[in-house]
Amino acid sequence: MSAETPVAADRFPRADTGARSTGASASVRPWALWCLVLAPVTIVLHESGHLLAAYAVGFPSPTLHFSSVDPGPSVALPPSAMGLVALAGPIVSALLALLGCTLMARVGPLPWAAALAVCAASRFVVSVPYTLGSLVVRALGKQLAPPVFDEYQAGTAPGVSGDGLLAISALLLAAVLWWVGRRLPRDTTRVAWAGLLGGTAVGWAVWMLGLGPLLLP
Ligand SMILES: [Zn+2]
Numbered sequence: 001m002s003a004e005t006p007v008a009a010d011r012f013p014r015a016d017t018g019a020r021s022t023g024a025s026a027s028v029r030p031w032a033l034w035c036l037v038l039a040p041v042t043i044v045l046h047e048s049g050h051l052l053a054a055y056a057v058g059f060p061s062p063t064l065h066f067s068s069v070d071p072g073p074s075v076a077l078p079p080s081a082m083g084l085v086a087l088a089g090p091i092v093s094a095l096l097a098l099l100g101c102t103l104m105a106r107v108g109p110l111p112w113a114a115a116l117a118v119c120a121a122s123r124f125v126v127s128v129p130y131t132l133g134s135l136v137v138r139a140l141g142k143q144l145a146p147p148v149f150d151e152y153q154a155g156t157a158p159g160v161s162g163d164g165l166l167a168i169s170a171l172l173l174a175a176v177l178w179w180v181g182r183r184l185p186r187d188t189t190r191v192a193w194a195g196l197l198g199g200t201a202v203g204w205a206v207w208m209l210g211l212g213p214l215l216l217p
Contacts, residue, residue, distance in 0.1 A: 027188055031195025032202070034115035039203025040211060042096055042120045043067065046089040050150075053088030057081040066212030083157030086150045089123075090169060096120035097176045109183045111195070118196045119203065121176035124169040127151065131170045134163055 043066075050069040054062035058081065061072040071085065100117025107113060126149060134144050146152060151169050152162030184192045 027191040028195040030111040032199030035199025040207035049088040049092030066216040087154035093123040124173040127170035
């Protein structure tokens with residue numbers, strides 16, 4: 001037992017094992033497969049955050065869909081309650097991303113921990129082009145049309161800035177990717193990123209275009 005390498009290091013996929021082509025594909029696989037599984041899971045948990053918040057603020061019968069929550073019959077609620085429902089999804093995504101980052105720091109850069117961080121944070125990817133576009137348009141003295149993103153609604157419902165919350169979520173995505181990148185095993189950084197980003201993109205596509213509408217129409 002004492003002569004063994006640490007458990008976490010033992011489980012890292014290695015790019016330099018076996019034949020070149022099969023070795024590389026074997027290394028990408030665990031990162032990609034975990035993302036394929038966890039991308040849909042983090043999407044459902046994000047929407048479940050909206051659902052629980054809708055119940056909590058007083059909507060009688062909200063419904064969970066594959067990429068949204070229908071609050072049901074409208075009830076008279078203050079704007080802050082609507083803001084809370086909009087904010088609950090991004091809060092869940094942020095907490096899951098932080099959990100993935102924390103697990104990477106504690107247990108090691110295992111594929112499932114990195115996949116959890118990247119998949120959860122991928123929810124904020126739309127904030128990046130919006131925030132950059134908004135900064136350019138504002139510099140020209142104009143303003144973009146209000147977007148439909150959660151963070152914007154969460155910010156504007158109580159009368160605060162939606163753009164500010166969107167910028168924070170863009171920064172959070174950048175911070176998570178930086179954190180994950182720093183902790184990936186040096187000898188497999190490229191294959192790990194290929195698996196993480198490719199797996200997340202495919203996981204999103206599989207859920208949004210196939211499984212999601214089938215299971216949670
Ligand atoms: Zn949402």
